[in-house]
Amino acid sequence: MTLKETILSVENLKVKLGGVSILDIPSFCIREKEFVSLIGPNGSGKSTLLLVLNCLVRPVAGRLTYRQDDISSREATFDYRRKVSMVFQEPLLFDTTVYNNVASGLKIRGMQKDETRERVMRYLKWFNIEHLAPRSARKLSGGEAQRTSLARAFAIEPDIIFLDEPFSALDPPTRNALTEDLASILRETGITALMVTHDQTEALRMSDRIIVMHNGSIVQQGTPLDVMNNPSNEFVASFVGMDTILQGKVVKASDGVVTISVSGAEIDAVSNAKFGETVYCCIRPENVSIELVHPDDLTSARNIFLAVINDISSFGPFLKLTLDCGFPLVSYVTREAFAVLDLKEGKKVFAAFKATAVHIIPGK
Amino acid sequence: MKLLKTASFSLAAFAFAFLATFAPTISQAAPANKTIILATTTSTQDSGLLDELLPVFEKQTGYFVKTISVGSGQAMKMGEKGEADVLLVHSPDAEKKFVAEGYGVNRMLVMHNDFVILGPKTDPAKIKGEKSAKEALKKIAAANALFMSRGDNSGTHALEKKLWKSTGMNPEGQKWYQETGLGMGQTLSVAAEKNGYSIADRGTYLALKKNLGLDILVEGDGALLNIYHVIEVNPAKWPKVNAAGAKAFAIFVVSKKAQAIIKTYGVKKYGSPLFFPDAGKDPKSLGL
Amino acid sequence: MDLILEGLIKAFQLIIALDAEVLGITWLSLKVSGVATFISVLIGISTGMIVALTRFPGKKFVVSVVNTGMGLPPVVVGLFVTIFLWRNGPLGFLDILYTPTAMIFAQAVIATPIVMGISIAALQNLPAKMRLQILSLGATRLQMVWILLREARLPLMAAVMAGFGGVISEVGASIMVGGNIKGYSRVLTTATVMETGKGNFDVAFALSIILLFLVFLVNFLFTIIQQRERPR
Numbered sequence: 001m002t003l004k005e006t007i008l009s010v011e012n013l014k015v016k017l018g019g020v021s022i023l024d025i026p027s028f029c030i031r032e033k034e035f036v037s038l039i040g041p042n043g044s045g046k047s048t049l050l051l052v053l054n055c056l057v058r059p060v061a062g063r064l065t066y067r068q069d070d071i072s073s074r075e076a077t078f079d080y081r082r083k084v085s086m087v088f089q090e091p092l093l094f095d096t097t098v099y100n101n102v103a104s105g106l107k108i109r110g111m112q113k114d115e116t117r118e119r120v121m122r123y124l125k126w127f128n129i130e131h132l133a134p135r136s137a138r139k140l141s142g143g144e145a146q147r148t149s150l151a152r153a154f155a156i157e158p159d160i161i162f163l164d165e166p167f168s169a170l171d172p173p174t175r176n177a178l179t180e181d182l183a184s185i186l187r188e189t190g191i192t193a194l195m196v197t198h199d200q201t202e203a204l205r206m207s208d209r210i211i212v213m214h215n216g217s218i219v220q221q222g223t224p225l226d227v228m229n230n231p232s233n234e235f236v237a238s239f240v241g242m243d244t245i246l247q248g249k250v251v252k253a254s255d256g257v258v259t260i261s262v263s264g265a266e267i268d269a270v271s272n273a274k275f276g277e278t279v280y281c282c283i284r285p286e287n288v289s290i291e292l293v294h295p296d297d298l299t300s301a302r303n304i305f306l307a308v309i310n311d312i313s314s315f316g317p318f319l320k321l322t323l324d325c326g327f328p329l330v331s332y333v334t335r336e337a338f339a340v341l342d343l344k345e346g347k348k349v350f351a352a353f354k355a356t357a358v359h360i361i362p363g364k
Numbered sequence: 365m366k367l368l369k370t371a372s373f374s375l376a377a378f379a380f381a382f383l384a385t386f387a388p389t390i391s392q393a394a395p396a397n398k399t400i401i402l403a404t405t406t407s408t409q410d411s412g413l414l415d416e417l418l419p420v421f422e423k424q425t426g427y428f429v430k431t432i433s434v435g436s437g438q439a440m441k442m443g444e445k446g447e448a449d450v451l452l453v454h455s456p457d458a459e460k461k462f463v464a465e466g467y468g469v470n471r472m473l474v475m476h477n478d479f480v481i482l483g484p485k486t487d488p489a490k491i492k493g494e495k496s497a498k499e500a501l502k503k504i505a506a507a508n509a510l511f512m513s514r515g516d517n518s519g520t521h522a523l524e525k526k527l528w529k530s531t532g533m534n535p536e537g538q539k540w541y542q543e544t545g546l547g548m549g550q551t552l553s554v555a556a557e558k559n560g561y562s563i564a565d566r567g568t569y570l571a572l573k574k575n576l577g578l579d580i581l582v583e584g585d586g587a588l589l590n591i592y593h594v595i596e597v598n599p600a601k602w603p604k605v606n607a608a609g610a611k612a613f614a615i616f617v618v619s620k621k622a623q624a625i626i627k628t629y630g631v632k633k634y635g636s637p638l639f640f641p642d643a644g645k646d647p648k649s650l651g652l
Numbered sequence: 653m654d655l656i657l658e659g660l661i662k663a664f665q666l667i668i669a670l671d672a673e674v675l676g677i678t679w680l681s682l683k684v685s686g687v688a689t690f691i692s693v694l695i696g697i698s699t700g701m702i703v704a705l706t707r708f709p710g711k712k713f714v715v716s717v718v719n720t721g722m723g724l725p726p727v728v729v730g731l732f733v734t735i736f737l738w739r740n741g742p743l744g745f746l747d748i749l750y751t752p753t754a755m756i757f758a759q760a761v762i763a764t765p766i767v768m769g770i771s772i773a774a775l776q777n778l779p780a781k782m783r784l785q786i787l788s789l790g791a792t793r794l795q796m797v798w799i800l801l802r803e804a805r806l807p808l809m810a811a812v813m814a815g816f817g818g819v820i821s822e823v824g825a826s827i828m829v830g831g832n833i834k835g836y837s838r839v840l841t842t843a844t845v846m847e848t849g850k851g852n853f854d855v856a857f858a859l860s861i862i863l864l865f866l867v868f869l870v871n872f873l874f875t876i877i878q879q880r881e882r883p884r
Contacts, residue, residue: 051784054788056787081787081788082790084788085788085790086784086788088784090779090781092779092782094802095803104799108789108790108791108795152789153788156789156790401750406849410849410850430750430831430833430836431831431833431834432750432833433832445738445740446739446740447738447739447740447749546849547849549849549851550848550851552851553851571850571851572850572851576851602739604744
């Protein structure tokens with residue numbers, strides 16, 4: 001992958017509100033045509049970061065650079081703001097027609113009527129709301145309103161578009177449809193995008209890069225696979241859904257394969273950790289399979305444990321099993337498998353997972 | 365959006381028009397020495413006499429008279445504070461005090477009319493035809509008949525109080541004695557509504573007669589004379605007073621021309637004059 | 653009952669005859685209250701906007717003061733303004749007591765808190781992030797202010813109607829600072845009180861009808877504009 005040009009970067013960014021530090025980011029950058037997702041728990045500062053990058057909030061300290069130009073001065077900030085746009089969680093439409101809403105960014109820039117018309121109709125088409133042009137913004141459904149907000153932001157043809165959880169207020173089918181449309185439009189136009197989202201699947205699917213934030217700092221950034229499968233610390237690990245995190249000591253290490261002693265049991269993993277090191281073993285629930293009898297040679301998994309089902313809870317289309325193997329282990333099974341295996345609390349089963357499914361993080 | 369633009373533009377244009385029409389109005393009154401503030405009483409104003417006199421004065425002299433009609437009490441208070449230039453009032457005892465205390469100068473007799481005692485046709489206190497106002501009031505008190513007073517320190521109120529004093533009685537606080545605090549016309553309306561007695565100047569009574577339903581029951585007593593004086597506010601006390609204007613008005617109101625207007629005012633409308641001109645007469649001839 | 657009938661008849665007579673004095677009084681009422689409302693709208697909406705959109709210490713206090721001002725008794729305003737405008741008062745040098753200018757001033761004082769209070773409420777009622785969204789679309793400060801006012805136009809128009817309604821029907825302050833001088837500072841309300849006091853109930857009635865009609869007309873026009881802005 002060719003290294004793209006940096007379009008926006010920050011240095012030593014600090015934002016405070018009422019004396020409390022909200023953001024502290026030594027350095028951060030976005031590259032051209034990138035789709036970056038920003039994830040993190042509530043209060044981690046994601047939305048604030050977005051507002052700072054949009055120049056809607058002034059940092060206490062720090063420098064913002066756009067295409068190598070410093071944009072701290074009032075004038076530069078204004079010019080920069082005219083090249084970017086933002087979409088919020090609420091559509092925040094104006095009390096007028098859909099057409100007028102989408103045209104508002106253009107009107108603000110003093111565009112002529114004909115040019116405006118051409119531009120507006122084009123983006124209405126792209127977002128499939130052409131038929132809604134004369135309708136009042138008050139009479140739109142949630143999905144239609146958000147499409148209008150997106151069309152409005154895109155119509156000014158920004159260099160960068162910022163999105164703050166744009167779909168979290170919509171129902172799943174609408175969300176999926178809109179996500180698809182947004183992804184394809186971004187691909188076609190090549191606009192750089194930075195999106196805050198709570199939906200990790202969404203982030204996985206759409207992003208070139210994911211940034212994880214916690215307490216106002218960036219704790220990890222990388223490709224989606226990278227972040228999801230190789231979290232750099234326990235916080236990121238548990239945040240990205242590695243529900244099983246076990247502390248243990250390396251008792252055997254050779255050729256990139258290690259054995260970790262955890263609560264008396266031994267787990268095999270792939271890692272370059274050294275003998276005697278204290279480490280964390282992180283295992284995704286999806287990677288733990290359940291059998292009623294010892295799978296023996298039927299599986300290539302090196303880690304097989306006898307387990308008791310302690311708790312069963314619902315997790316979307318799956319059922320989440322909390323197991324006790326001498327150490328706690330979390331597994332997901334489909335409802336079908338659950339029924340076929342006739343699982344219930346207290347039942348003894350075998351839990352199996354591959355060595356490659358165990359992600360090692362250095363311990364404290 | 366377009367409608368809003370047009371609406372706001374027209375609003376602004378409208379406002380401009382208003383302000384433009386105003387500028388002349390403001391400048392008309394701006395030079396203070398062309399404006400005279402005349403403090404007079406509601407009964408004088410309501411009689412309509414000033415609507416006859418003032419235009420003549422204004423045309424003759426070019427002054428603009430602002431007539432502020434309040435009770436005699438308030439008119440004199442305004443004079444005491446220098447907030448009026450000239451007074452036309454009818455409360456002789458208070459006026460004498462006003463001049464004695466140095467607030468007013470050149471007090472001149474202008475005209476008189478008289479007060480009448482009014483009451484319902486049924487006349488429960490049986491005062492009809494009584495020659496003495498004093499005796500009539502005594503009878504009303506004895507009968508506990510409803511009596512409406514203005515209670516507002518006006519000239520009318522002052523005369524009424526003087527009469528009560530002369531009877532040796534104090535009606536205040538009695539259930540049948542009610543004070544409205546209102547102008548003459550309104551007080552009479554209340555009296556008519558409640559079938560009570562009252563004292564009013566003949567001028568107001570004549571003007572309101574047709575709507576009232578009250579009759580004149582006692583008249584002609586010298587004690588019922590209502591005498592008007594014009595007083596200039598003392599410029600020595602209040603330099604801001606329009607002394608020249610005040611003097612001009614005072615001179616006008618006792619002039620032959622004005623007195624002639626006063627003599628005939630009301631004849632056409634009511635069949636008898638409302639006021640009797642007295643300028644230049646000896647005050648003693650009126651019993652003062 | 654006869655009185656009401658007489659009043660109605662007199663009203664028609666005066667209106668149809670286009671009685672010069674009545675026309676003059678009506679026109680003056682419109683002028684005085686119109687200009688006063690205009691002034692109060694200028695001051696009320698601009699300061700209301702500043703209060704609503706900026707953060708500053710003591711904001712809650714300021715807003716409560718404004719809301720209290722909305723309920724200011726007009727006659728109290730009239731008394732205070734009169735005292736200020738007396739020849740020997742602090743503003744006596746202006747020499748505007750007993751003029752329509754003083755009436756405009758007093759009415760503007762009465763109407764401004766009303767317009768301001770409703771404007772503050774209207775602007776604070778807009779979504780909190782609306783300002784950011786407008787700026788993110790590249791608006792200048794001025795454009796943002798215009799868009800916010802446009803977004804709040806329905807309640808703002810109500811504010812104007814409330815301000816106008818409050819002052820055209822006001823009588824206490826108008827009598828005190830205007831003096832009810834014939835042909836000069838006499839308006840519909842003050843004339844009605846005077847005619848009632850004189851016992852000319854039919855004339856008073858006629859003036860009342862004209863005043864009612866005027867108020868209704870202005871409100872009707874504004875309501876049409878307001879409701880028209882409502883998208884279908």
